[in-house]
Amino acid sequence: MMSDFIQALLNPHVPFLRYALIGGILASMSFGVMGTYVVVQRISYVAGAISHAVLGGIGVALYLNRAKGLEFILPIHGALAAALLAALAVGIVSVYAKQREDTALGALWATGMAVGMIFLARTPGYVDPMSYLFGNILIMSKQDLWMIAGLDVLVLAVVAVFYNQFAALVFDQEFAMARGLRVGVYSMLMLCLAALTVVLMVGTVGIVMVVALLTLPAAIASLFCRSLKSMMVVSAVLCMVFTTAGLGFSYTSDLPTGPSIIVIAGLVYLSTLVGVRIRRRVVGPVRAGRSSVRDEAGCQGSVCDEQSIKTRNHHVQG
DSSP: OHHHHHHHHHOTTOHHHHHHHHHHHHHHHHHHHHHHHHHHHTOHHHHHHHHHHHHHHHHHHHHHHHTSOOTTOOHHHHHHHHHHHHHHHHHHHHHTOOSOHHHHHHHHHHHHHHHHHHHHHHSSSOOOHHHHHHOOGGGOOHHHHHHHHHHHHHHHHHHHHTHHHHHHHHHOHHHHHHTTOOHHHHHHHHHHHHHHHHHHTHHHHOTTTHHHHHHHHHHHHHTTOSSHHHHHHHHHHHHHHHHHHHHHHHHHHTOOHHHHHHHHHHHHHHHHHHHHHHHHHHHOSOOGGGOOTTTGGGOTTSOOOTTHHHHHHHHTOO
């Protein structure tokens, strides 16, 4: 029962549940913002490669912590370093190199997982890889919360400063390039922010499913929102709801937290998608004046801010 979940949250002897909830709510803000960009640009496969490469950093960090006695190195530090390195590698390949992007992403995906498993196997003591692959709220600590809060502030601050540049990048990359926007630099910056965001929820939902939580709330929001900013807000709220509901359901049903969160998000997404399609069949095509954010300014399936077409000359400055 949900009353048991609420009592557990208020129980001072069960801190891990509060840590997981607070961490999920904090991370949801960044997830809503960066998930919007990921869905708009259709780069969920890139986020997936980065998230799987994170296991390599976690494995190295645990090995150094236990085998080499470097106790100040925590798994989240390794995850952070691996995510940023993976983002830089993806950015260099996609923006500057001639190599096929899908091949590089596949290599990064597999190599990161392999490196992580090797170092986890060499780490003294018992290490459960499933906790990092599919999430485990028991591994969330107060230090992790401070790290999540700091990364959350960093991601949101950078997005706020470079919002116009990112908007120009996702709306019309060729136009932005023609106007002198340093597309390569801002693309790399956006990938690094996505990498930081992925790290925020690895402990709760796991490496394998973190991309689903990054994209599903934003995908639902895109069906109803008419602007980029509103899509970010709705996506963040949905992410908070899914995280809280998943935690409560997993606690009361004695089920894994990560899969519970993703199943709830997936069911809501499928239900919403079916409901929207049925409505369109019954009511007819959505009128242009009430179109979703995907249809704004004729963006061919991409999200456009309501003033993006009119003001993008200003967006690309700097």
